[in-house]
Each structure stands twice: as structure tokens, then as C-alpha cells.
Amino acid sequence: MAIRGGDRARGASSDGKIQTTVEEFKKWLMSFDSNKDGRLSRDELRAAIRSSGAWFTAKKSGRGIIVADADGSGYIDEDEIDGLLDFAETSMGFKFYC
Numbered sequence: 001m002a003i004r005g006g007d008r009a010r011g012a013s014s015d016g017k018i019q020t021t022v023e024e025f026k027k028w029l030m031s032f033d034s035n036k037d038g039r040l041s042r043d044e045l046r047a048a049i050r051s052s053g054a055w056f057t058a059k060k061s062g063r064g065i066i067v068a069d070a071d072g073s074g075y076i077d078e079d080e081i082d083g084l085l086d087f088a089e090t091s092m093g094f095k096f097y098c
Helices: 022-030 042-051 055-066 078-091
Strands: 018-021 094-097
Touching: 018 022, 018 078, 022 078, 042 055, 055 078, 078 094
Parallel strands: 018 094
Antiparallel strands: none
16 A cells, blocks of 8 residues: 555555554655645645545644644644654554664
């Protein structure tokens, strides 16, 4: 299975989750930074979640911002993406490997 909107194929695990490395996930996620400001807005995160095939994208993108936005800016910058890893596994259908 490929991440829709991604540039490289990723495999799916036996539980249906998209398998990828953390670095590939970060690169894929930042490809949704449509205005290239180095951070993700709620709308950009929503586009990524929708692209992965997940449902309830408005709710999940809002929750993702709350979970990962450490400085309270309303955006997720590259330093805060690590805060999305658990969220991506539980809410976006990803499984990370080394």
C-alpha cells in the first residue's frame, strides 16, 4: 500500500497499518506544507490525514495540533513533528520501524 500523496511506496503491515520510517513520515508530512513556511497548519495537517485514507479529518487534524503544538502557536513546525508520531500510529494508521 502506498501513502496517497506520497512519493514512494510503503508497505502495509498485517494489521493494515502503513509501515514507514520516521524520516520518511516526516518528509511525506512536510510535503503538505503548501505555503512552504516550514510548519503545518490545521488545514495542511487535515490534507495529510485525508491523503492517508483516514476518516474524520477535521476532528483528527484539530486533535493533532493540540497534541503536537508544544509552543501553542497553532502550527506544527519541524521540531514538533516528533509529537505527532504516537498520534499518527493511533489515529492515522501508521506503524513506524527503524
